[in-house]
Amino acid sequence: MANYSPDLDRTFAALSDPIRRAIVTRLCEGPRSVSELSEPFEIALPSLLKHVRVLEESGLISSEKTGRVRTCRIERRALQQTEAWIHRHVATWERRLDRLEAHVQRMKRKH
Amino acid sequence: MANYSPDLDRTFAALSDPIRRAIVTRLCEGPRSVSELSEPFEIALPSLLKHVRVLEESGLISSEKTGRVRTCRIERRALQQTEAWIHRHVATWERRLDRLEAHVQRMKRKH
DNA sequence: AGAATAGTTAGCCATGACGGAAACTATTGG
């Protein structure tokens, strides 16, 4: 399983910050401008902008500037890929547990 | 949606490193000792141990020392919670797209 | 007992992350 992926690195790192997760949550409801995104937080604009950049570099969001307004929107792929990575692991792990249990059952039957 | 969760912070941060993801992948196949875990990497033991600690603090793995050997194993909950967080978001996001498309369809029928 | 093994601690260094203030650019409303 591909663990050497800078993509996954960036996505997980991006999601490790509560402000960035909140931005993602917010953008799931629809596109927002940078200052709309900043409203809920007690944080200076430049700091928020950094978070936006991190999210953008991770591929989780995209943004476009029209006039003086930058509009941010969520991007499906990164989030889905990340979910897929985790899902594969949970699955592997559960398969193993199943095998283990099957083994225990066989032992029981023998004795 | 709970974005102020130090648990999620730590889990995502833990998964943002390729070595730590490789450890998780490895442990999905079964418990391993610290030195078994270190084998695939060109990394000093103390460095690897730090990764193990980070994973342990995130709740992704647990470990127990018997004699001079510390055995690490995967812990289901953290990984599942993380998957759940992402899944909720992908879902929210897809619901929104569905609504949008339904809206477009209604407009089409009108004209 | 002595040597080898497994892990641990301590301390060091370079780099990157996250926060801020101040000053600047580019649009837009009056």
Place this chain on the structure above:
DNA sequence: CCAATAGTTTCCGTCATGGCTAACTATTCT
């Protein structure tokens, strides 16, 4: 044209991260 708005750049301070080596403890093998 001027003021207000929206975002951006620069620079700074502090703390966390990831790597190392060296030295140490605790077990286990001979």
